[in-house]
Amino acid sequence: MIDGLLVGAVYGLAAMGLSLIWGVMDVINLTHGAMIALGMFGMYLLFNLTALNPYLLLLPLIAIGLLLGILVYWLAVHWVVGRAQLMSLLSTFSVNMIVIGIGTAIWSTSPYNVNFTLKGITVGDYTFTGNHIAAAISALIIALALELFLYRTRPGKAIRAVADNRDAAELMGISSTAVLAIAFGIGIALAVGSGALVSTLFPFTILSGAVYQLKSFVVTVLAGLGKPLGALGAGVALGLLEGLVTPFIAVSWIPLIEFGLFVVVLILFPRGIFARATA
Amino acid sequence: MQRVKISLLIVLLSLATSLVAEDTISIGFTVSKTGALNVDSLEQYRGFELWRDQTNAAGGIKAGGKSYKINLVSYDDESNSKRVQQLYTRMILQDKADFLFSPYSSSLTATAAVVTEQYGKIMLTTGAAEEKTYKLGNHFLYQMFAPATQYLTAAVDALKTKDPKATIAFVYEDASFSNAVVTPAKPYAQQQGFNVVFSEAYAPNTTDFSAIIDKVISSKATVLLGGGHYADGSTLARQLEGHKVPLKMVTLLVAPDSPQWTELGDAGVGVIVPSQWEPQTSFTVQYGPKGADFAKAYTARYGTPPSYESAGGYACGLVLQRAIEQAGATDTAKVSAALNATDITTFYGKTKFATDPGSHGLQVGHAMVLAQWQKDKSGKLTKEVVWPLAAKSANLKYPMR
DSSP: OHHHHHHHHHHHHHHHHHHHHHHHHOOOOTTHHHHHHHHHHHHHHHHHHHOOOHHHHHHHHHHHHHHHHHHHIIIIITTTTTSOHHHHHHHHHHHHHHHHHHHHHHHTTSOBOOOOOOOOEEETTEEEOHHHHHHHHHHHHHHHHHHHHHHHSHHHHHHHHHHHOHHHHHHTTOOHHHHHHHHHHHHHHHHHHHHHHHHTTSOBOTTTHHHHHHHHHHHHHHHOTTOHHHHHHHHHHHHHHHHHHTTTSOGGGHHHHHHHHHHHHHHHOTTOSSOOOOO | OHHHHHHHHHHHHHHHHHHHSOEEEEEEEEEOSSSTTHHHHHHHHHHHHHHHHHHHHTTOEEETTEEEEEEEEEEEOTTOHHHHHHHHHHHHHTSOOSEEEOOSSHHHHHHHHHHHHHTTOOEEEOSOOOSGGGGSOOSSEEEOSOOTTHHHHHHHHHHHHHOTTOEEEEEEESSHHHHHHHHHHHHHHHHTTOEEEEEEEEOTTOOOOHHHHHHHHHHTOSEEEEEOSHHHHHHHHHHHHHTTOOOSEEEEESGGGSGGGGGGGGGGTTOEEEESOOTTOOOOOSSSOOHHHHHHHHHHHHSSOOOHHHHHHHHHHHHHHHHHHHHTSOSHHHHHHHHHTOEEEETTEEEEBOOSGGGTTOBOSOOOEEEEEEEOTTSOEEEEEEESGGGOSSOOOSSOO
8 A cells, every 4th residue: 555655656746747738738748658758768778877876867867858848849849839739639649659669669669677776664564665665755856846846936937827827928028938848848857757766666668658648647637737736646646546446456457447537537526636716 | 335334324323313312301390580479489490400400410310221311391480370371281282391390389389280280290399388289189299398287387396395385376467378377277286285375367568566466465475476478577576576575485487587587686586487498407318419418519509508499499300300210111100100109208308298189299298397596606696497306406495585
């Protein structure tokens, strides 16, 4: 069960990026999974090159993710923001396929691992692996940093303003294009960061991002759009649900339960469980 | 004078042609040169090739006072059963193969078997552990691999000698091979007096085993049997180590046989794999080269040590060779009778075929060996044969850590 909580923090981090982009510019980012996978490979490459502690390597990786996100924004997203939803879906989907295609060509589909293990904590019969605990703590720190950024800094305020009302924000003198680019960059940086953390927990291929993308959708819907800490909370809740349910049923039923929950929440709480009513 | 010259010419010509036209035995098979089965199929092919070259260098197969050179006829089946069907038909009808070897893998072999039985030709199968193929009523199939049901029963037998009171958990991939292995292993373990306290199959691409591992811990199992293939098997082993599960024995299918297993470091130590053959097995050989000689010749020629697919390929050739020698002929009926009577130990182990019509050709002599990763004195990880006791190169380490 505690394992579920810990993994849930990582689900939450993954979902935060999706939720932010969706909330700020109404773009459903279908490159999310591929970016998570790039985060996994990024950590693998940096770790094997430098043999530094992976949790330290998170910082440069997130920075790279930010730049990558801004690049993808200019190449694929800028032109479709504000237009029909289908266009942004197609655009981000194409980038997704490109990344996966290149990734498969370079790394094929054999699994990779980041061979780094932290000592765990043993309580009675059960041991909580150090990597899980470190990943959860890292996710929490990143989430708090994001929350601080959004609510305590001017750029953060600008992002929230554009999310609320893009036209009004422009009237106030905020360059919405720059804001959208940065917001997208942050969203991708979060995806890359969560991928980097996952790489220390499980083996991965370029296709592994897909599972986390699906879970991110579930978490985002549970939490409501554009609320990063809500996404973290919902991610933890999802992980907790997985942990609670698995002792009683076969592990293969979990996706069914998760998506069943997804559908139920969509019907009962269209804005998400944590969403507050907006004026 | 003219007649003398002509007859001399005729005698000289017939001498010449009899020197040039050797007797040959043609053996046909397909290799997966492309497609998913490529790597293992190539290893199997190398086993055939090495056997052919060594035997031909020693004068060929000797039967009925004649020496036959071996001629291998092969095509690329592209890991595809339609191609197998076409190519085996071609090899029998057009290339006039005397005998057939199987492709690699149970599924392709099942397809080839339909064709060879249709034309009444002998086929020795290797790289194919599935049993169903031999239970459909056949006359000329002969299986070299020990059947799938044996993979884990060997582990249960070994466990019984160490700890008859162990509690067993089966954690395995939900896929046809691992299901075929675990389904008979469970009742067998119970028959041997073990308490099976937990059993669950996981979806093929699972990477997070923490839920299943927690269930294993709460079931208080002391032994874990199962796995599937490399990716899930290696991850399961890693996570078992990470969660410090107090297991005294872990046996996983396929994965620990790979040389990549050493990447796991401490997480891989003590894990056991059921194998058709390992280089250290030291059977008392009644026919053919010793294991060490085979391994040396293979490594010298191909630059890598032989896997059990290669050993199976080479042994396939040896068993056929011996049957032809025993029969003193190359016709199907006589060689088939000799194969039915085979009960021989080569470097590969014992080979004996079932002869009752309901399961003709099923391998009943060959036992799986168990190999365990152990640390030698210098701390290096090596794979040792620990079971059966007649073939071991090191003692089974129990508890594993």
